[in-house]
Amino acid sequence: MTTKTPATLLSIPAKKWLLIMLFVVIAPHVAYTPLWLTIIALCIIGWIGISLFSQRPELPVWGRRLLVVGVIAGVLIYASMSQELAGLSSLLIAGAILKVLELRSRRDGWVLILVACFIAAVSFLFDQSIVAAIYGGVSLMTVFSALMMMHHPNEKSWFAFPLKKSALILLQSMPLMLILFLIFPRISPLWSIQYNNSVAKTGLSDGMEPGNISQLARSDSVAFRASFSTGVPPASTDRYWRAVTYPIFDGQRWSMAQDGIDKSINSSSKESKSLVGYQVIAEPSANSWLFALDYPSGLPSPEVSAFSDGTFRADSPIYERLFYSAKADLSAAYDGRPLYDRARYLSVPENGNPATRAMVAQWLVAGLSAEQKIAALLQRYNEQFSYTLSPQKLRGDRIDQFLFTTQEGFCEHFSNATAYALRLAGIPTRVVAGYLGGEWNPYEKYMLVRQYEAHAWIEAWLDGKGWVRIDPTAAVAPERVTLPFDQLFSDSPEFMSDNAFATYRMQQSLPWLKTWSLRYDALNYNWHRWVLGFHEEQSNLLQDWFGTISILKMLLLLFIPAGVALTFVIWVLLRVPLRKLNTVDQEVIDVSAVLSAVTPFLQREAEETVTSYCQRVACSLPVLRSQLENWSALYQQIRYVPESQQIEQNTILFLSCSRQLKGDIKRLNKQDVVRGSID
Amino acid sequence: MRKTKRVKGRVKSWLVNRYPAQRSVKLTQNRIFILPTMAGMAYLIVVLLILLLAVNYQNNLAYAVCFTLLSLFVTAILHTYANLSGLRISALTTEPVFSNELAYFRYQLHSARAMNQLTLGFNNNVQITVDLEKNVERNIEVPYLCLRRGWQRAELFRIGSLYPLGLFRAWSWLRFDQTVLVYPKPIEGGQLDSFVGRDCRDNKAVAKGDDEFEALSAYYPGAAKNSIAWKAYAKGYGLQVKTYQGSASDELWLDWNLWPELSEEQRLSCMCYWSIQLSQNQAQYGLRLPEVTFEPSVGEKHHIKVLEQLALYGFEGW
Numbered sequence: 001m002t003t004k005t006p007a008t009l010l011s012i013p014a015k016k017w018l019l020i021m022l023f024v025v026i027a028p029h030v031a032y033t034p035l036w037l038t039i040i041a042l043c044i045i046g047w048i049g050i051s052l053f054s055q056r057p058e059l060p061v062w063g064r065r066l067l068v069v070g071v072i073a074g075v076l077i078y079a080s081m082s083q084e085l086a087g088l089s090s091l092l093i094a095g096a097i098l099k100v101l102e103l104r105s106r107r108d109g110w111v112l113i114l115v116a117c118f119i120a121a122v123s124f125l126f127d128q129s130i131v132a133a134i135y136g137g138v139s140l141m142t143v144f145s146a147l148m149m150m151h152h153p154n155e156k157s158w159f160a161f162p163l164k165k166s167a168l169i170l171l172q173s174m175p176l177m178l179i180l181f182l183i184f185p186r187i188s189p190l191w192s193i194q195y196n197n198s199v200a201k202t203g204l205s206d207g208m209e210p211g212n213i214s215q216l217a218r219s220d221s222v223a224f225r226a227s228f229s230t231g232v233p234p235a236s237t238d239r240y241w242r243a244v245t246y247p248i249f250d251g252q253r254w255s256m257a258q259d260g261i262d263k264s265i266n267s268s269s270k271e272s273k274s275l276v277g278y279q280v281i282a283e284p285s286a287n288s289w290l291f292a293l294d295y296p297s298g299l300p301s302p303e304v305s306a307f308s309d310g311t312f313r314a315d316s317p318i319y320e321r322l323f324y325s326a327k328a329d330l331s332a333a334y335d336g337r338p339l340y341d342r343a344r345y346l347s348v349p350e351n352g353n354p355a356t357r358a359m360v361a362q363w364l365v366a367g368l369s370a371e372q373k374i375a376a377l378l379q380r381y382n383e384q385f386s387y388t389l390s391p392q393k394l395r396g397d398r399i400d401q402f403l404f405t406t407q408e409g410f411c412e413h414f415s416n417a418t419a420y421a422l423r424l425a426g427i428p429t430r431v432v433a434g435y436l437g438g439e440w441n442p443y444e445k446y447m448l449v450r451q452y453e454a455h456a457w458i459e460a461w462l463d464g465k466g467w468v469r470i471d472p473t474a475a476v477a478p479e480r481v482t483l484p485f486d487q488l489f490s491d492s493p494e495f496m497s498d499n500a501f502a503t504y505r506m507q508q509s510l511p512w513l514k515t516w517s518l519r520y521d522a523l524n525y526n527w528h529r530w531v532l533g534f535h536e537e538q539s540n541l542l543q544d545w546f547g548t549i550s551i552l553k554m555l556l557l558l559f560i561p562a563g564v565a566l567t568f569v570i571w572v573l574l575r576v577p578l579r580k581l582n583t584v585d586q587e588v589i590d591v592s593a594v595l596s597a598v599t600p601f602l603q604r605e606a607e608e609t610v611t612s613y614c615q616r617v618a619c620s621l622p623v624l625r626s627q628l629e630n631w632s633a634l635y636q637q638i639r640y641v642p643e644s645q646q647i648e649q650n651t652i653l654f655l656s657c658s659r660q661l662k663g664d665i666k667r668l669n670k671q672d673v674v675r676g677s678i679d
Numbered sequence: 680m681r682k683t684k685r686v687k688g689r690v691k692s693w694l695v696n697r698y699p700a701q702r703s704v705k706l707t708q709n710r711i712f713i714l715p716t717m718a719g720m721a722y723l724i725v726v727l728l729i730l731l732l733a734v735n736y737q738n739n740l741a742y743a744v745c746f747t748l749l750s751l752f753v754t755a756i757l758h759t760y761a762n763l764s765g766l767r768i769s770a771l772t773t774e775p776v777f778s779n780e781l782a783y784f785r786y787q788l789h790s791a792r793a794m795n796q797l798t799l800g801f802n803n804n805v806q807i808t809v810d811l812e813k814n815v816e817r818n819i820e821v822p823y824l825c826l827r828r829g830w831q832r833a834e835l836f837r838i839g840s841l842y843p844l845g846l847f848r849a850w851s852w853l854r855f856d857q858t859v860l861v862y863p864k865p866i867e868g869g870q871l872d873s874f875v876g877r878d879c880r881d882n883k884a885v886a887k888g889d890d891e892f893e894a895l896s897a898y899y900p901g902a903a904k905n906s907i908a909w910k911a912y913a914k915g916y917g918l919q920v921k922t923y924q925g926s927a928s929d930e931l932w933l934d935w936n937l938w939p940e941l942s943e944e945q946r947l948s949c950m951c952y953w954s955i956q957l958s959q960n961q962a963q964y965g966l967r968l969p970e971v972t973f974e975p976s977v978g979e980k981h982h983i984k985v986l987e988q989l990a991l992y993g994f995e996g997w
Contacts, residue, residue: 110718114725121729124740133740151845152795169754176750189735534739
């Protein structure tokens, strides 16, 4: 059948596919668009979809205009109020939805397709999980199915056919896509953007009051992942990850120093046996602090600044995963530098907590050394205190209450009281908050540290030894240091009360569930490392392959193969085909060549027909006249009388005739007849 | 505007010289052109926007989308090319037409691969779209509006395809050694005095019966059914055609000098019109042109010969 439809109108299957595409592409954005827009979108897609199957009146023009004006106004108001990205995606979606109202020509279809491509890309700014990536592949497939249907309206198998075909084309595009992904240089952002998406602030805060670290025990969200250059994790007693230090105490709250902590210039990376290299993938936390394995040694990678209190900080709050590598000296020795700003580490409020003050006064009277004071306190903890996730509320002189009344608490209670008591006793202290522990994933050899592993300990300045880590929790509950946190507290009702399923997973009764969850996390880890964080790995990978990398080199790498391929294609396309001459014509050229060898005057001119040429030659060589006439007549017959039978015979005749002609010319030439006759 | 026309004309003449007219053509890489469509360019702009998004948000999945779209763009070149490459087109014979009518140039398409959404057409004429199955020959008719009488050679025509994604347009120009004869446009006018009055009578006669007919002659293909002598046929004399007295008595001549007031083309058009009229009525008529004279006769063959002469009157070739 020859179809004569205007090719620029969209067919019904093409419209169906465009609607399917729109639905699929918009679906993941529902969480980030206002509800009313979602409802309007569903109504419009549904309405147009129904009208494709049964004739239904279209929306009247005024209704359409009202809808367009209303939606645009609504989205503009929403976009101006919301964060940048949600506003952007709502604008795109509203545009696409309104375009559906006039879906007639192929041009309209193209607008939808292009917007859908962009929406699909924008959705990855909200969610970058593996599932989201797979979904993205599916939505690209629907985009190309719709595109194919626009150019090949196939009524018979309108659903399966384009899906299959677009899957095939996508698959064929994968190799080039992977090459581009691997070698395309990851340029730093062209302009700065505020990227405040929905990263909730989880993790440690800029201050510590008893209670706010134990809040974290409710959360099993990932704080960071770390892998070690040795391939094995450090001993469980060495897994102290410091994030922040709190040197300032106001009687209630420990807080970070707003000043006086310098960027570290310590780059003395002495080769020590206990030096461990590690890489950290920090999850977005909306905070800028990062995780340093005790004790940081040398300088971390340039994404991260190291500070003199042994902490790492990013340049800005982390809204996306951050990759960095650093080194730690697990048994760092004191470098001999004096304590700067000793007064800050000793300052406590003038009054309060009389019982504690009395206890410290006793120590002073007894003339205990710093180590003895610490030992006395830890001894007390060990004998009389208990470790719990649900301590009683403290009021008033909290430290007194804790030390002498409740005698139970979480790590922050212990570090709070210890740091305070030691300061009273004249020992400079600071509270360190960070993470202790982590789950080792044997499949991918990395350590997963979750929020519930948040921990607080203290550091005391001992003259001649420098800052020394003291973990009072270890004195109360040594198992907190040696056992995984989840095993310790899986029975406690407060532990991970936010996530019932995760608690269930922690029950050791289901080992296969645990294995699978480890495997799943290993997959995620690789995903984060190789796909989402590829810009971190790229330079290493390429360096391994091609030596040192520069933008210029990468661009060359990109353009040289493309250029070679393109040149080849152009060469093939534009190559002038060597036209094979007819044997008859070749004979004419040969005869002319033989004659011109005799005298250039007898060469055939470009414009000369064979007949007139023969006449001219015959004038010069009357001897050959009859032969030439015969020859040219045969030529005329072969070339211009289309009778297949005679051509074959005549060609044979012609060839023998011209052979004879050439022979005669040469003979005559030897006898100088030619020259003579011309003269 | 004029400049682009001139450039187009040059390109076209280059193409005409590049490919000699043939009866059959196989599309290969030195005949197929591929360029991105406007939509394809817009697609590239969107790819660029996504790249900006990826760069600014340092988002590797957005990079992946960008590169997927870009590689698809490249893959589409091959697919578009493959949808045209290897297609064999052969020219078939073409029926004569009257001037200002669409001539249908016939072609046979064949390909070892299935091909989709091929559009074919002469410049500024109706385009037709076909799908081609694998190894199935398919005949198509490509319309061309003939404006001049005489031999009309098949113009350069275009076969193109946007399949599968519309990002690229692949096309090829084809020139076939193929002609169609265009008769003059029949225009009613110029009385044929001796005929008009009798024309009605004739029709009446046919309606009345067979009392006025003069003789039977042998049947010729194309004879009107109502002129066949069915009675004679029933008697076993074979198929005979009734010839009417009137048509035989005065000899009708389509004479070049009948309408001296008309221009040459108008005369030819009128003669064409009357030859059709006369043939429909089985009238016996002759043709008198300045250089050619056909003795009066009837029948389809005669009619066609007359039309050919009218078409080629003064035709000097291309």
